[in-house]
Amino acid sequence: MSRFNLALRLLWRDSRTGELTILILALVIAVTSSTAIALFSDRMKRTMTNQTAEFLAADLVIESPAPVPAEWLAKAMKLDLAQARTADFSSVLIEHDELLLAGIKAVSAAYPLRGFLKTTTGDYLTETITRNGPEKGTAWVEKRILPALKLNLGDPLTVGEKQLTISNIISYEPDKKGDFYSFSPRVMINDADLQATGIVQPGSHVHYFFQFTGEPKALAEFKRWLKPQLNPSQRILDINEDRPELGSALERAERYLGLSSIAVILISGVAIAMATRRYTERHFNATALLRCLGCKQNEILWLYSSQFVVLGLVASAVGCLLGWFAQEALFHLLRGLLPQQIASPGLLAVFFGFIIGMAVLLGFALPPLLRLKQVSPLRVLRRELEPLPSSAWLIYGLSLGIIGILIWKYTGDLKMTASILGTGLMTLLALGLLIYGLLNLTRKLLPSMSLTWRFGLQGLFRNSRASVSQILAFSLTLVAMVLSFTVRTDLIDNWQNQLPNNAPNHFALNIFPAQRAAFQQELQLQHITGSQFFPVVRGRLVEINHTPVQQIVSKDTQGENATHRELSLTWTKELPEENKIVAGSWWNNQQAGLVSVEQKLAESLKIKLGDLLKFTVGSQQINATVTSIRKLRWDTMKPNFYMIFSPGTLDAYPSTFITSFYLPEPQKNMLNTLVKKYPGTTILEVDFILQQFKTILAQLTQAINYLLYFALMAGFAVLFAAVYATLDNRIYEGALMRTLGANRSLLRKTHIIEFSMLGLISGLLAVVISEAIIYALYTQVMDMEYRPSLYLWAVIPCTGALFVGMAGCWGVRHVLNKSSLRILREQY
């Protein structure tokens, strides 16, 4: 116990003299940022998942043509999942001698589990948000139903055999399916009235959606349990699969957050390693004395590691607390942007920050600390005896191990982690050698330089081992910062390009060929910008190279989804914009019978160039040869197609047209005109979804900006840790030089030269590495286009030289100010 007291006392005294300041600071920064990031991204993710889950009206949905077994629902109940059910089917409504095919949706009381419904009783302007569907005996209808069937609010409406009262106009439902062509006006009724309609009978065409929400763990378990039991006509929907455009934005943001978090941890780790190194070196004498007084090696290790454990616990606790506040502050800052309902912070994330703190301390501080164990007691008599440096394997192995675990945690991909680490290690090795080479080369030039330069540069060579590690530390730090910054900028640009302000926010479907020209003119007349008009023929893919597709597709894939329903087939002469050929070539001549397939679908169905695809359109069949594979961006809000045919292939089949256009809010009235003029045409409003999507992106952008500050702070910690790492030596040498007659200005200049050179070399190396990493990252992980940035080559080395130079001069200012006699005495 008294040993522990001793450890505590030493720790307390050391921290009071400022011996541990940088170490504590670096640790607190690491923990603060990783806690804040973990908390923030956890909350953000759950908030966004909640938000995006609105698109499904739930977290997880089972789509099935028949009610699912009762035991499934029982299982969900046991897992504490909330449940709701909708049944979708088409039915012909007849009122006042008018006929209309409507999409009926019967919803249970709990619907929607996520998101909300919007209803109105009059015009577009007074919308009410509700969290429940229609009551028993009532029906909500889409606005266009009323004129079409000559009905008014409050009138009776007969669905099947059941008479209901129209109580509301429904203007928004969260889980409206984006399958535009089967789109018929909505009638929403209560599940309790479903039986009474008499429509649902064995063999009738009903889509049931069983919806669930709950804890992610429970959902995951439910999904795992469910999957093997699904029959071919059933499938599970979740956000990532059902809304690819949001899924990819989320995924990228998550990866970025993870990456930055690792960068901050890595930078702080470097600071911790350097600060611990200095701490260790400053404790050689004390350790030698303790050894001389009879402390065993393990006792020494215990003495110091218990100090570090206590330090780690305290700093991590402080960091967690600060992280908590930082995260709260961030949410406060962003409150205008965020939805009202923010997911509560997860305690697990706080715990994670704590673990990170201890792990970083272990990974980066233990190796230098282990050196103390090797201090010879003989040092009390022979001061020049230094313990062997810790093995490089240990130093880099342990820290790489920790970083590796983190990368693995964020990517969840062992192979990728291994390759990142492997490359990292090789780069480090190559860099070390490169720096040695550079230093040696400069050393050759030394004799021909002026005194100031010689002294300055000699500072680098005197302890080339320390210089190499300092340069490595600076480079790594700069790299991490450059990465955070560049990726952020490109990510945000990428998003903004993806959804420009005038991205289409309405789709027009089912435009009859005869009306197409008039429709187009109407848009032009109102100065509304729209996309191309695509002809659409509905058809189903049935065979690939004479093999039925059902035998090819695997469960739960895009391919499966695509073969389960009719696809929208189109044809065009020119390759639509935003589409990119990745294999084969686009048709130049007018040869019919060719098809271009979307890349992901092709992968999923294992379609290759030259394959023969068979489609059924109505009762007829067509064959087409695959001549190209296309990559396209699903997130552009323009009509996108899995299958595009060469002109002449589909021309004989009845088709309608589709287009998308941007309609600014003030011109919204125009919709009424369009709907009246072209009653057969369906206008799909996606501006709400688009707005939601933009909000999410704005949130992400803010969060990402905020993260940079952490990286910046950690970077400064490294700067000072590195400067302090060799401070004692420099102060001593400076004092010696002054007693030998060197004046202050010479000393100042030598320091400026020495540190600026350190910064310059580090900056140069940093640019090389970051460009390499950015290239790999963009092409492999983030799925973005790589553009070399020339300005980095100028900015980073200069910034490095400037900042390191300034910090260095600030750090060694004592050399110039303190009495040299005192320094020389203290040193002894």
Next chain:
Amino acid sequence: MQTQVNQTSNNIIVTENLGKSVVTSEGTLHILSSIDLIIKSGESIAIVGESGSGKSTLISLLAGLDTPSTGSISINGKQLTSMNEDGRAALRNELIGFVFQSFQLLHSLTALENVMLPLELSGDKHAKAAATALLHRVGLSHRLTHTPKQLSGGEQQRVALARAFVTKPAILFADEPTGNLDSKTGATIVDLLFELNLENHTTLILVTHDHTLAARCQRTIQLDSGCMV
């Protein structure tokens, strides 16, 4: 703490053919060779010789801070040469005290804590009382809570003396204890050293340049280029 001195033999340190050599870039350097010594319990011995003659090396071997290249050392009947580093550490804690030319106090601890240190390391429950008493004995009872930086050289060395004697060691090694002090302060430290030595019946092994100081010891060993003369 009670020191267990071997009763059958009165010889506390015995060395045979003790030698130390190191390999340097210019070949093997023989720092010490064929040192045969018998030191009796309670004896006081001065080791004198020019700078570089191997005095510090000799006491580092005798105190088990370093290992010899040839020969053997037994302390209190135990073979030092057959012990590992941890064994020697235990032995140092139990039997040996040190005073250094450069004081070697821990800067982050107070005078009192510095003196308590060796007792705390051996798990002594009454460290504080014993340390306070000894600091009183060396005339520093009013400086207990001062850190080394607040003490003069002479005061620091007195703290070091208190630290050396607080464990009541059987053997005390002092390597030029006055080397960093002016002659007047040095003299008071030496007086204090011999007084404490007498009170505690400690075996004293003292390295010094100073012949008057050496004369106060019962025996003098002269080293020249690593050999006893």
